[in-house]
Amino acid sequence: MEKIKILLVDDEKEFVETLSERIRMREHNSDVALNGEQALKKMDNDIPDVVVLDLKMPGMDGMEVLRRIRKAYPKVQVIMLTGHGSERDEEEARKLGVFDYLQKPVEIETLMKKVKKAYKSKFESTMMAAAFAEAGEFDTAKEIRDSDEEEDMLNKDKKKSK
Amino acid sequence: MNEKEIKFIGKITAGVTHEVNNVLASIREISGLLTDILSITDEKSFPRKEKFQTSLQKIQNQVQRGVKLTSQLNKFSHLPDNNKMDVDLNELVEHLIFLTERFGRIKNITLQNLSSTQSIILQTDPFLLQMALFNCISYLLNRMVNEGGISICPQKKASEYSVIISCEGEGTDKSTIFKDAFSSEELLSLNSIMESLKGVYELDESNASIIIKITGIN
Numbered sequence: 425m426e427k428i429k430i431l432l433v434d435d436e437k438e439f440v441e442t443l444s445e446r447i448r449m450r451e452h453n454s455d456v457a458l459n460g461e462q463a464l465k466k467m468d469n470d471i472p473d474v475v476v477l478d479l480k481m482p483g484m485d486g487m488e489v490l491r492r493i494r495k496a497y498p499k500v501q502v503i504m505l506t507g508h509g510s511e512r513d514e515e516e517a518r519k520l521g522v523f524d525y526l527q528k529p530v531e532i533e534t535l536m537k538k539v540k541k542a543y544k545s546k547f548e549s550t551m552m553a554a555a556f557a558e559a560g561e562f563d564t565a566k567e568i569r570d571s572d573e574e575e576d577m578l579n580k581d582k583k584k585s586k
Numbered sequence: 587m588n589e590k591e592i593k594f595i596g597k598i599t600a601g602v603t604h605e606v607n608n609v610l611a612s613i614r615e616i617s618g619l620l621t622d623i624l625s626i627t628d629e630k631s632f633p634r635k636e637k638f639q640t641s642l643q644k645i646q647n648q649v650q651r652g653v654k655l656t657s658q659l660n661k662f663s664h665l666p667d668n669n670k671m672d673v674d675l676n677e678l679v680e681h682l683i684f685l686t687e688r689f690g691r692i693k694n695i696t697l698q699n700l701s702s703t704q705s706i707i708l709q710t711d712p713f714l715l716q717m718a719l720f721n722c723i724s725y726l727l728n729r730m731v732n733e734g735g736i737s738i739c740p741q742k743k744a745s746e747y748s749v750i751i752s753c754e755g756e757g758t759d760k761s762t763i764f765k766d767a768f769s770s771e772e773l774l775s776l777n778s779i780m781e782s783l784k785g786v787y788e789l790d791e792s793n794a795s796i797i798i799k800i801t802g803i804n
Binding site for chain 1: 600603604607608610611612614615616618619622649653657660
């Protein structure tokens with residue numbers, strides 16, 4: 425089984441640390457950030473596959489974190505996990521490209537299913553490029569690969585400059 | 587109470603329910619972790635494993651119950667946010683029944699939503715409308731003897747919207763249920779609410795019903 429790298433972002437320490445422990449018991453890698461700034465800092469050094477993100481947090485709120493992740497790390501999938509988000513919040517999050525939007529508390533098995541789905545979708549763009557290439561649509565395949573490569577290069581540059 | 591005071595109560599309630607929900611989420615995860623640990627523990631090393639598992643499941647069930655309550659309370663706290671919006675009458679009645687069924691349960695009186703499956707949408711003040719319906723339910727509950735039922739039926743005929751709140755129970759005397767009704771606290775309050783909603787109410791003695799009629803805000 426592939427180990428998924430998950431970053432949990434929530435200001436509720438007891439909740440997020442326990443959830444992290446439960447995820448690790450299920451043989452995946454899990455790290456915790458207690459606020460948006462900490463989350464983005466951690467991602468600069470170690471990019472997760474999936475981020476599970478709370479909406480309402482002190483300081484930088486979840487929506488802003490989502491915006492920044494989608495801009496700087498478009499391949500990272502984000503699942504929003506919130507207490508009482510409104511329909512408007514869900515709409516805004518989906519427009520920003522959130523992978524899924526869940527209400528807290530959530531059954532861990534439900535969350536893990538969504539995480540696995542999100543992780544799987546990460547590889548779809550790679551497989552899509554390969555499929556287009558195989559079908560002879562090399563321009564489309566190159567477009568998809570270039571957008572992935574650009575992100576990889578940007579992230580390598582970030583690490584070098586540190 | 588004026589609009590600002592109501593909004594203040596709503597805002598504080600919304601904030602606190604959010605915090606309570608976070609507490610419930612933590613309890614759920616911690617009890618979930620215990621369940622996980624238990625699943626890899628054998629009976630030999632932990633003879634009371636089954637009892638522990640049952641108790642953890644009960645914790646989870648109560649957490650679920652708590653989450654439902656905070657969710658509905660949060661929804662209620664947001665009602666004063668907008669005094670003119672599209673309201674689904676069926677959903678509003680369902681929500682009110684959830685919030686108030688405890689009052690009925692204490693007297694063994696069941697609250698029931700008799701709405702049809704079709705949506706009935708009107709533009710109105712959801713907070714005031716719920717308050718109007720609550721006053722009707724409250725009036726009937728206070729005059730019913732223990733055991734019985736209150737049914738709430740939203741309807742739409744042409745451009746008129748109505749909600750019929752009826753009571754029945756063997757011990758309840760329909761002929762006296764509306765005695766001195768107009769001087770009661772609940773119906774005096776209902777009077778002023780209906781004015782704000784630009785609606786009226788009627789008493790149907792033969793069916794022991796209070797009928798709320800609203801045309802909707804334009």
